[in-house]
Amino acid sequence: MKKIVIEVLYPEYNNLYGDRGNCEYLQKKLKRAGYEVELVETSLYDEPAFVNGHVDFLLIGPCQEKHQLIEIKQMQIYKDAIKLRIENGGVILATGNAFELFGQYIENPKGEKTECLGFYPYYATQFSKLRYNDCSVGEFDGMEIVGFKNLLSHSYGENPKPFLNMKKGCGMNKDSKIEGVHDNNLFATYHTGPLLPLNPQFTDYLIKLVDENYESITLDYEKQAYESRLKELLK
Numbered sequence: 001m002k003k004i005v006i007e008v009l010y011p012e013y014n015n016l017y018g019d020r021g022n023c024e025y026l027q028k029k030l031k032r033a034g035y036e037v038e039l040v041e042t043s044l045y046d047e048p049a050f051v052n053g054h055v056d057f058l059l060i061g062p063c064q065e066k067h068q069l070i071e072i073k074q075m076q077i078y079k080d081a082i083k084l085r086i087e088n089g090g091v092i093l094a095t096g097n098a099f100e101l102f103g104q105y106i107e108n109p110k111g112e113k114t115e116c117l118g119f120y121p122y123y124a125t126q127f128s129k130l131r132y133n134d135c136s137v138g139e140f141d142g143m144e145i146v147g148f149k150n151l152l153s154h155s156y157g158e159n160p161k162p163f164l165n166m167k168k169g170c171g172m173n174k175d176s177k178i179e180g181v182h183d184n185n186l187f188a189t190y191h192t193g194p195l196l197p198l199n200p201q202f203t204d205y206l207i208k209l210v211d212e213n214y215e216s217i218t219l220d221y222e223k224q225a226y227e228s229r230l231k232e233l234l235k
């Protein structure tokens with residue numbers, strides 16, 4: 001039985017919009033296919049397991065904006081390790097405003113800027129109090145990816161490695177038709193929902209990046225829920 005290690009960064013903060021479900025669904029699909037699964041939950045001030053150990057999936061979820069600024073400072077400590085993981089093809093799934101951590105900076109309504117990891121040239125600008133809500137459909141590698149957005153910010157600037165081409169809903173901002181980042185096996189997106197249970201075919205795609213011999217077992221109700229949601233969103 002092959003062992004798969006999943007690490008969740010900062011679960012005490014990164015638990016908005018049901019995105020804890022990404023981890024739970026990934027575990028279910030892996031166990032259903034016969035894998036042994038080890039879950040590592042790394043608190044804010046602990047060293048992440050992927051820095052000096054083997055991790056198959058690194059999950060980073062959305063958080064409140066005040067916590068986002070705290071997380072950035074901690075992630076800066078491991079900037080080189082994160083960059084190395086991306087370059088070496090380690091799987092990373094970052095959802096919601098975790099997408100912004102990989103850009104240049106986040107600017108708040110007062111014009112104050114917080115430096116991010118700086119891997120990609122885009123930047124984020126926060127609104128005042130109103131949130132942007134959206135039900136979206138994007139395309140990746142022939143797959144239609146459904147999801148939701150609940151944002152206090154949009155991103156702007158160049159994005160040479162987008163994840164999704166939008167078929168419905170906004171991209172990085174209302175004027176953009178591209179969304180997220182896909183670099184090697186980094187997948188960062190504003191989509192929440194949670195993303196993986198909403199898109200069982202994309203979950204299978206991620207697992208095959210770790211084990212090309214993986215054979216999916218997707219239940220009928222999971223397929224039906226995805227197809228029904230996709231049809232509704234594309235009306």
